[in-house]
Amino acid sequence: MTKALFIIDVQNDFTEGGALGVDGGAAVAADTTRYLAHAHGDYALVIASRDWHDPEGDNGGHFAAPGTDPDYVATWPSHCVAGTAGAEYHPGLDLSHVSMHVKKGQGEPAYSIYxxxxxxxASDGATISAVLEEHGVTEVDVVGIATDYCVRASVLDAIEHGRHVRVFTDLIAGVARESSDAALLEMGHAGAVLGASDSD
Known part of the structure; x- marks a missing residue:
């Protein structure tokens, strides 16, 4: 079976000190780098995604309106704005084994890598679904940030598109414990295999 690795949103704004930083985000970057050092050969594709929001406007209501508080469910503080340091990959993530990059949320809310x-x-502008089909990918491993939002959405979409999905629970970090636990349960019920990256 042909396999791909999704690295979801390991960006400065989602790691400690960022606009929406989560605890453990920098560790995800470092540990994913260590994992890829020995496991990159297992994958036909290593695909990294980034939020890449427009600097102007509210990105389809994704950013809270000026003067209002975000609800942290559907509206958020400004984050991962295109061209800013916050939108860049965390420096602890080694990109040398990444074969493809995905930008999402350009002017609209977007959680899933899909x-x-x-x-x-050669695949510029293509969807992930089309790329996976082209490469015959049947299995997807998923790591990244945040467990309860973009990791969750990406995993559920990959399953919906017929892929066998594993989530490496030692290579993810979430916004909150309760919502992350709920997301892991949901992903497991949907068919994802949950386990550590060294469980092979």
Whole structure:
């Protein structure tokens, strides 16, 4: 079976000190780098996604309106704005084994990697679904941030698109314990296999 790795949103704004930083985000970057150092050969594709929001406007209501508080469910503080340091990958994530990059949320809310478009190369502008089909990918492993939002959405979409999905629970970090636990349960019920990256 042909396998891909999704690295979801390991960005400065989602790690400690960022606009929406989560505890453990920097560790996800470092530990994913260590994992890829020995496991990159297992994958036909290593695909990294980033939120890449427009600097102007509210990105389809994704950013809270000026002067209002975000509800942290549907509206958020400004984050991962295109061209800013917050939108860049965390420096602890080694990109040398990443074969494809995806930008999502360009002017609209977008949580799943399936909501984005491939950046650069022969597949520029393509959807992840089309790329996986083209490469015959049947299995997807998922790591990244945040467990309870973009990881969750990406995993559920991958399952819906017929992929066998594993979530490496030692290579993810969530916004909150309760919502992350609920997301893991939901992913498991949907058919994802949950386990550590060294469980092979």
């Amino acid at each position: 909501d984005g478009e491939v950046e650069g190369g």
